[in-house]
Amino acid sequence: MGGFFGTVSNAPCVEDIYYGTDYHSHLGTRRGGMAMSGRDGVIKRRIHDISNTPFRTKFGAESLAVFENCTSGIGVISDDEDQPLVITSKFGTFAIVTVGKINNTAEILQQEMADGRAHLAEYSFSGEPNPSEVAAMLICRKSSIAEGIAHAQQVIDGSLSLLVLHEGAIYAARDFFGRTPVILGVRCDENGAVNARAVTMESSAFPNLDFETECELGPGEIRKITSSGTTVLKAPEKCMKICTFFWVYYGYPSSCYEGMNTESARYRNGASMADQDEEFKGSIDSVCGIPDSGIPHAIGYANRFGRPYHRAFVKYTPTWARSFMPPNQSMRERVAKMKLIPVESQIAGKKLLFCDDSIVRGTQLGDTVKRIYQKGAVEVHMRSSCPPLLYGCRFLNFSRSRNEHELAARQAISELEGTAELTPEILKKYQIHGSKEYIAMVNIIRKKLNFTTLKFQELDRLLEAIGIPKENLCTYCWNGCDPSLCGKNKEGK
Ligand code: SF4
Structure with a gap:
């Protein structure tokens, strides 16, 4: 299935992304990846094969050194495809990670590629186009990242929760029916001032990184997270259908979803x-x-x-x-x-x-x-x-x-x-x-x-x-x- 984690911080935050992503290892088996950017907005990325070795052991000192001084980033544990993808677009460069399932890829491609202005390069392990690239293509069809995410949520049959890292901010979106949780957290310094914000699928990633849960995104909700706060870019939908199996089987024991x-x-x-x-x-x-x-x-x-x-x-x-x-x-x-x-x-x-x-x-x-x-x-x-x-x-x-x-x-x-x-x-x-x-x-x-x-x-x-x-x-x-x-x-x- 997969899981993701992201942080926007006042200080270098590679360890937050590294450990926060690692706490999603029970949700996926094949790929682990991180993408981070510094104050210059340049995005750096590493993806590793984790099918035989845990995520943490793959990101040794050399891998992590690449992200030195980065103050925002996203990470993912993935079952079915290489992620994060780094996309060069009309919005500039952004990185994207997704969790979900697209049932109507062929239909979407037929529709979106009809004008000959889109193409895909990545494949998932099943031989299908990489869902994160399909999502990125849909995002780029609209005039802003938030509109593009809303467009993707609208046309996708299945589900799509995602994080987009762009110009040091994170766009977080929960899938249209809220099948997967997306949880926001904050960390404060000793004076009570917020020094970092995080987004996660498992709230169990928070306590050991000193984040507190702030709120959960509603179904279909889109928010932009910066170091100074979060902005609602699309309000939640009314109908929620969160996956019951989070409580039955695959959710981590210390996590909470919907409280x-x-x-x-x-x-x-x-x-x-x-x-x-x-x-x-x-x-x-x-x-x-x-x-x-x-x-x-x-x-x-x-x-x-x-x-x-x-x-x-x-x-x-x-x-x-x-x-x-x-x-x-x-x-x-x-x-x-x-x-x-x-x-x-x-x-x-x-x-x-x-x-x-x-x-x-x-x-x-x-x-x-x-x-x-x-x-x-x-x-x-x-x-x-x-x-x-x-x-x-x-x-x-x-x-x-x-x-x-x-x-x-x-x-x-x-x-x-x-x-x-x-x-x-x-x-x-x-x-x-x-x-x-x-x-x-x-x-x-x-x-x-x-x-x-x-x-x-x-x-x-x-x-x-x-x-x-x-x-x-x-x-x-x-x-x-x-x-x-x-x-x-x-x-x-
Ligand atoms: S409850 Fe079953 S059908 Fe519904 S999202 Fe979870 S695994 Fe899928």
């Missing part, structure tokens, strides 16, 4: 799942989380359930960095296995209840369960912290559900329906928690993955646990519903 902390939301969600499991209370020895993302849901579950939280698996963190990206599927599976080491004393002879953030394809989870039984578990109960995934994400490059035909729930439905052609009408029946179709689907997944019992959290209960108004959360993964798909344009007409 709601990720870790606390996961505890509440675990407790909510435990509330539905009264009948198992006497029979479970301990509650465990599938590392890492299942752990907070399991802690919340265990605390409410009144059974101890134990670690049946531990992750070998000293050498397995999260950003490590093996080149092929069999090696990825091998790495997934090598990272998790079973703790036999916590497994043998026990009836265990596990929480995981979600069940995607189920292959890795099935393998993990096999290992739990091999180590002597008597029963393995599984609780998924969100409902069965039925739709691949079409708004963010969210790798977990890229190929929707592989989703465990879809595979089960295909088996029940005797067809791989799953129409919305068919899928609708399986979305109803507790319907006979839903129960049959869950039972097939349970048998396939060899769980003693399997339950998925209800969508309404998950949204309630997150704690922001339900209508502001994207639920497309689970029910295929979204305002952007209602045949209306972005003005709602």
Whole structure:
């Protein structure tokens, strides 16, 4: 997916960009880049391959020396393309980083290139034009950077949050429906005077750099950030659909989005799942989380359930960095296995209840369960912290559900329906928690993955646990519903 960070400061700020960007490493696996400018406005840039080594180790003293004396900059961790791009344009030189997904690139290019006055040079890893370059091209079609960003937000189907570094200032924009958070922060000196401003996707990047969260951009909002303050260049839109998965899985535990902390939301969600499991209370020895993302849901579950939280698996963190990206599927599976080491004393002879953030394809989870039984578990109960995934994400490059035909729930439905052609009408029946179709689907997944019992959290209960108004959360993964798909344009007409 990716994440970005930017700073405008009264003093050289390379370390802010370096560490602030590094705190987004859990959001992307392939490229890390920084672009910075000094008081002369000249932009310098470095991009490194981070697929086998963490971001910080790639930016050694030599790389960072390039940015010496720079007082503003942007950085990005990216999954799918080289970033930041530095563009020479009618506005002068600017650097751009983006996070999101453009579904209608071909259509945009056809429209925007018809007059023969635009061209592209960069490609993403998927062989598509680089989305940041497409965004830059759209920005340059209008008479100001802010108008250009608003134009890009309007014509892009999907989502696009971005930072533009231009003449020492940063333009920050949140995507039209606010799928990704964009958070502003300030840092003050000992006299209380602001000495730097920052923008981030993860608020967890702030505390150790001494920034305080000032506010969050609303959906579609555009702001210009300078050392003297921020200016709203485009007011927020009314409809927000922030990605629910920030709280379920990929948001950092210490981060807050829309004022709601990720870790606390996961505890509440675990407790909510435990509330539905009264009948198992006497029979479970301990509650465990599938590392890492299942752990907070399991802690919340265990605390409410009144059974101890134990670690049946531990992750070998000293050498397995999260950003490590093996080149092929069999090696990825091998790495997934090598990272998790079973703790036999916590497994043998026990009836265990596990929480995981979600069940995607189920292959890795099935393998993990096999290992739990091999180590002597008597029963393995599984609780998924969100409902069965039925739709691949079409708004963010969210790798977990890229190929929707592989989703465990879809595979089960295909088996029940005797067809791989799953129409919305068919899928609708399986979305109803507790319907006979839903129960049959869950039972097939349970048998396939060899769980003693399997339950998925209800969508309404998950949204309630997150704690922001339900209508502001994207639920497309689970029910295929979204305002952007209602045949209306972005003005709602
Ligand atoms: S479809 Fe799913 S992953 Fe994509 S933005 Fe919506 S909730 Fe997030």
